[in-house]
Amino acid sequence: MIVAISFLAVTLFSGKFLGTEFLPQLNEGSLWITAEMPMSSSLKESLKTANLLKKDIMSFSEVTDVLAQTGRSNDGTDPNGFGFVQFAVNLKPREEWKRKITYDELINEIDQKLRSYQGITFNYSQPISDNVAEAVAGFKAENGIKIYGDNLETLDKLAHEILTKIKDVDGVKDPGIIKNIGQPEVSVVLDRDKMAAYGVMPADAQAVLEMAFGGKTASEMFDGERKFPIRLRYSQEYRNNENDIASLMVPTQDGAKIPLKEISTIVKDNGAAFIYRDNIKRYIGVKFSIRDRDLGSTIADAQKKWLPLNFRTDIL
DSSP states (O other), X not given: OHHHHHHHHHHHHHGGGSOOOSXXXXXXXXXXXXXXXXXXXXXXXXXXXXXXXXXXXXTSTXXXXXXXXXXXXXXXXXXXXXXXXXXXXXXXXXXXXXXXXXXXXXXHHHHHHHTTSTTOEEEEEOHHHHHHHHHHHSSSOXXXXXXXXXXXXXXXXXXXXXXXXXXXXXTEEEEXXXXXXXXXXXXXXXXXXXXXXXXXXXXXXXXXXXXXXIOEEEEEEEXXXXXXXXXXOOOGGGSSSHHHHHTOEEEOTTSOEEEGGGSEEEEEEEEESOOOEETTEEEEEEEEEEOSSOHHHHHHHHHXXXXXXXXXXXXX
16 A cells, blocks of 8 residues: 555656647657748749648658648639748658658658748647638737737737747747738829829729729620620739839820829839738637647746736737
């Protein structure tokens, strides 16, 4: 009895040195890899890069096949651009692996190979785990920090501060930011005083911009029971860059025409590609995964890093 009680006491005492987890890690027999390319990536370039990534993932003997999906999901619930690619990676049964490596070691090897592609942020999870995490946090990540606020520039600055603080915490892997800002755009700011001096109406200037780039409906064509809008739009060679925008001719009230550059300021800028909200409040997310360490102690160390920044955060 003394020996048994001693063993029980030692076992209970050693429990304080064990790590903690929110949910047990399941082995689903597959991987779910998310690759986030620059927001300005075109569909053609995203597909090209996705094929290269797919080949690199398939080069591992533990992988049986890979399915890639570019852009938003089929049901349209995810507002993702062309730079967002997801990979469903099927793995061989664990007993058929020829190499004596663990699941986390395989992820680290895949990540090390994919990191050779500059400008791409990766996230590693499993299909069911990824869906659960997205339902809880609102974005695709195993763990996420949400920062709430109204100004997108301030949110972006604070997110980079947190990322700098936590990226070197032991156990933190695949850190990144769920960006709001990053969509290249050309901004045309109309000068009201100059417009008044030239006799230009704001609606006329905006109509010229709309017709030149987005197109404007001039009429409709009927084909049996079907109806199609007929839109007027400038040819591609007249709307390639900001110099073409500056050369657009805007009508004045006296019948003359002046270049758009005379009544506006035209600049290149990075605008908002996505604005994420939670209960109507804007937020930005800092995502990260945890490997080679337990969840509880990793989060505790990470909180010590970001809480001194003295602004409200929610950890999910």
